[in-house]
Amino acid sequence: MRHTNGCLLRAMLILLCYNKKTSFASSRKTRDMRGAPVCGIYVGQLHFCTREMDPICATNGKTYSNKCVFCSEKIEKGRFDFSHWGRC
Structure with a gap:
């Protein structure tokens, strides 16, 4: 048994x-x-991002917590692009 x-x-x-x-x-x-996030909606706006976790991996090898954080950094620095959704 x-x-x-x-x-x-x-x-x-x-x-x-x-x-x-x-x-x-x-x-x-x-x-x-889903494809790459559209960052144009963040241009010329104050960047107050939420703390939601929806990670994005960038071509600089860094993981950003969500599309707002990714786009804000991309607009400010501009030296990287979208790689894929998820952690690097």
């Missing part, structure tokens, strides 16, 4: 891990399809 319960537990853990990996991968692909 113990052997059956152990096998059942392992099978459930494998399914759980598999589902987490596939749902993470599919949500990451969806996020990656």
